[in-house]
Amino acid sequence: KAGVTQTPRYLIKTRGQQVTLSCSPISGHRSVSWYQQTPGQGLQFLFEYFSETQRNKGNFPGRFSGRQFSNSRSEMNVSTLELGDSALYLCASSFGTDYNEQFFGPGTRLTVL
Amino acid sequence: DAKTTQPPSMDCAEGRAANLPCNHSTISGNEYVYWYRQIHSQGPQYIIHGLKNNETNEMASLIITEDRKSSTLILPHATLRDTAVYYCIVAVAGYNFNKFYFGSGTKLNVKP
Numbered sequence: 001k002a003g004v005t006q007t008p009r010y011l012i013k014t015r016g017q018q019v020t021l022s023c024s025p026i027s028g029h030r031s032v033s034w035y036q037q038t039p040g041q042g043l044q045f046l047f048e049y050f051s052e053t054q055r056n057k058g059n060f061p062g063r064f065s066g067r068q069f070s071n072s073r074s075e076m077n078v079s080t081l082e083l084g085d086s087a088l089y090l091c092a093s094s095f096g097t098d099y100n101e102q103f104f105g106p107g108t109r110l111t112v113l
Numbered sequence: 114d115a116k117t118t119q120p121p122s123m124d125c126a127e128g129r130a131a132n133l134p135c136n137h138s139t140i141s142g143n144e145y146v147y148w149y150r151q152i153h154s155q156g157p158q159y160i161i162h163g164l165k166n167n168e169t170n171e172m173a174s175l176i177i178t179e180d181r182k183s184s185t186l187i188l189p190h191a192t193l194r195d196t197a198v199y200y201c202i203v204a205v206a207g208y209n210f211n212k213f214y215f216g217s218g219t220k221l222n223v224k225p
Contacts, residue, residue, distance in 0.1 A: 004156070031211055033211050033212075033213070035213075035215075042215055042216070042217055042218075043157070043200075043213075043215035044215075045212055045213060045214065048211045048212060055211075056211065056212040058212070088154060090156050090157070092156070092157075092211075094211060096211065101147075101159040101162070102159065102211060102213070103159070104156030104157045104158070105156050106155060106156055107154070107155075107156055
């Protein structure tokens with residue numbers, strides 16, 4: 001079956017702009033989690049959506065938001081971009097119940113100039 | 114915050130077993146130990162997980178100490194393609210299950 005897909009794969013924005021990233025989970029998966037990866041901070045959890053509801057949230061400012069649609073596809077939005085938002089953004093999908101592994105997508109590389 | 118401690122790097126000769134340690138001394142009774150790896154900026158890949166019993170699958174074995182305060186991931190016959198950053202994660206059961214805290218991981222260098 002198809003894996004987790006993320007679009008776009010690469011993105012260049014300037015400070016102050018906003019950006020929307022998309023994640024399509026594996027068919028049948030209801031949970032989508034988002035992570036930010038930077039060289040300095042490593043992989044950090046942003047938030048998780050399950051059945052269109054945000055179920056868990058990490059320690060990121062309100063500029064980072066997300067949503068999930070009825071088909072489990074998810075988007076994350078970053079408003080008022082800062083240079084420090086340059087990162088690899090990864091999403092992961094799972095069935096969302098205990099003991100299930102998460103499957104990660106290839107990520108979206110965001111560069112803020 | 115990550116609740117695990119791993120050595121920053123390890124070397125292993127191709128064809129030999131790679132043993133990657135992880136310390137999780139504050140693990141709770143309902144927390145599982147998960148291992149993922151990431152190959153050069155690709156998305157992390159699931160390897161194995163366990164609660165308290167040793168586990169084995171086609172990729173690796175997971176040995177968890179009796180007190181559950183540490184574990185070891187074993188790649189029985191490392192190949193060059195196993196060169197990656199390996200993350201040990203503790204994940205609580207329940208609705209917070211997918212809230213993974215990744216530490217710094219161990220960079221495994223498999224050498225010919």
